[in-house]
Amino acid sequence: MIRFEHVTKRYADGTTAVDDLSFEVAKGELITLVGPSGCGKTTTMKMVNRLIDPTDGRILLDGEDIADADPVELRRHIGYVIQQVGLFPHKTILDNTATVPHLLGRPRKAARARAAELLDLVGLDPSVYGDRYPDQLSGGQRQRVGVARALAADPPVLLMDEPFGAVDPVVREHLQNEFLRLQSTLHKTVLFVTHDIEEAVRLGDRIAVYGAGRIEQLDTPATVLGAPATPYTAEFVGADRGLKRLAVTPVEAADLDEPPVVRLDDPASRAADALSAADAPWAVVLDTDGSLYGWVAADTLTGPAADRTAGVRDLARPMTAAVPLGTPLRQALSTLLQHDAGWLAVLDGDRYRGVLTPAALHGALRRATTADAADLPRDEVALDTVPRT
Numbered sequence: 304m305i306r307f308e309h310v311t312k313r314y315a316d317g318t319t320a321v322d323d324l325s326f327e328v329a330k331g332e333l334i335t336l337v338g339p340s341g342c343g344k345t346t347t348m349k350m351v352n353r354l355i356d357p358t359d360g361r362i363l364l365d366g367e368d369i370a371d372a373d374p375v376e377l378r379r380h381i382g383y384v385i386q387q388v389g390l391f392p393h394k395t396i397l398d399n400t401a402t403v404p405h406l407l408g409r410p411r412k413a414a415r416a417r418a419a420e421l422l423d424l425v426g427l428d429p430s431v432y433g434d435r436y437p438d439q440l441s442g443g444q445r446q447r448v449g450v451a452r453a454l455a456a457d458p459p460v461l462l463m464d465e466p467f468g469a470v471d472p473v474v475r476e477h478l479q480n481e482f483l484r485l486q487s488t489l490h491k492t493v494l495f496v497t498h499d500i501e502e503a504v505r506l507g508d509r510i511a512v513y514g515a516g517r518i519e520q521l522d523t524p525a526t527v528l529g530a531p532a533t534p535y536t537a538e539f540v541g542a543d544r545g546l547k548r549l550a551v552t553p554v555e556a557a558d559l560d561e562p563p564v565v566r567l568d569d570p571a572s573r574a575a576d577a578l579s580a581a582d583a584p585w586a587v588v589l590d591t592d593g594s595l596y597g598w599v600a601a602d603t604l605t606g607p608a609a610d611r612t613a614g615v616r617d618l619a620r621p622m623t624a625a626v627p628l629g630t631p632l633r634q635a636l637s638t639l640l641q642h643d644a645g646w647l648a649v650l651d652g653d654r655y656r657g658v659l660t661p662a663a664l665h666g667a668l669r670r671a672t673t674a675d676a677a678d679l680p681r682d683e684v685a686l687d688t689v690p691r692t
């Protein structure tokens with residue numbers, strides 16, 4: 304959809320801001336450009352809507368060289384959101400948002416109706432906020448208006464230059480989540496500039512890590528974190544990249560432990576036999592309908608106090624800590640900690656699939672990292688491990 308071919312930008316004073324850049328953004332893809340200050344991210348972005356023209360190379364939009372396009376016409380297809388939203392201070396929020404549809408030829412009333420829809424879309428109730436002026440909104444709300452305005456012409460492409468940079472971390476996370484929700488239905492082609500690797504990882508289908516004027520690595524968040532291509536990228540993404548990677552690595556079926564499973568209406572003796580056959584210290588207990596009930600320990604079934612005539616129902620303990628397959632490992636770990644549990648049931652819909660333990664979680668992370676580096680499916684990776692007891 305957007306293709307950079309050997310693009311270089313040298314400013315008049317000799318600064319090379321972008322140096323022989325080639326990459327492609329697919330239709331509907333969100334690429335985050337991340338890197339230190341002054342590495343050329345904004346210059347890259349402004350070349351797409353021709354606020355800046357390249358010195359060398361070309362940029363194609365849908366196969367057409369943008370150098371041949373009329374800049375005003377080009378910008379109708381490209382929404383632009385910047386940190387200083389640049390709202391008209393003397394116009395209401397509704398009128399600020401209606402400006403673009405109106406400029407594009409919609410009658411005033413239709414433009415205002417469209418603006419109201421857009422405000423709703425970005426989570427601002429037009430009946431509450433529509434008549435306010437920009438200085439009567441919080442920073443986060445102003446940013447939302449900026450996004451609404453950029454979407455007003457329904458452009459296929461969005462350029463976003465640190466759009467959430469000026470708000471506090473809590474509001475920022477909220478805006479990021481809302482934007483992800485929007486993007487999951489709108490599927491715009493997005494270039495998103497940020498300083499913040501956490502934001503880049505959270506939002507990007509792929510991340511472009513910039514060094515001076517060049518992309519050092521362009522890959523999925525999981526790969527950039529798990530297998531940085533260069534020492535520069537490794538340093539940029541941070542020493543805690545393993546921890547960050549937990550957020551972008553989902554729980555898969557192959558990660559799970561499978562302790563013996565017994566049923567709530569089994570007799571204790573049958574459960575004890577199953578546990579001793581598997582030489583396991585505990586079993587998962589499923590209810591009669593197959594849903595998760597909890598667990599039962601081998602020593603309550605076979606220890607001195609055990610009553611072998613009892614049922615599993617009398618001895619099992621309930622356990623509700625469970626997550627669905629596909630949950631990011633970070634969230635799974637957080638659920639483990641929250642329940643102060645040594646394991647977590649993993650469900651596929653309502654169905655119990657297996658158990659995630661801290662060791663299995665660590666194994667999953669290691670396998671995922673190795674799999675990405677070797678370009679293999681995760682369940683084909685064997686790890687060298689110290690045998691678990």
Ligand SMILES: Nc1ncnc2c1ncn2[C@@H]1O[C@H](COP(=O)(O)OP(=O)(O)OP(=O)(O)O)[C@@H](O)[C@H]1O
Binds near residue numbers: 342
């Ligand atoms: N008009 C200009 N004339 C000369 N040099 C410029 C001009 N605009 C930008 N530069 C330089 O080009 C380089 C890249 O700037 P750019 O704004 O693209 O970086 P950036 O990665 O977006 O930085 P930041 O994250 O701080 O916004 C910097 O060294 C900057 O000083």
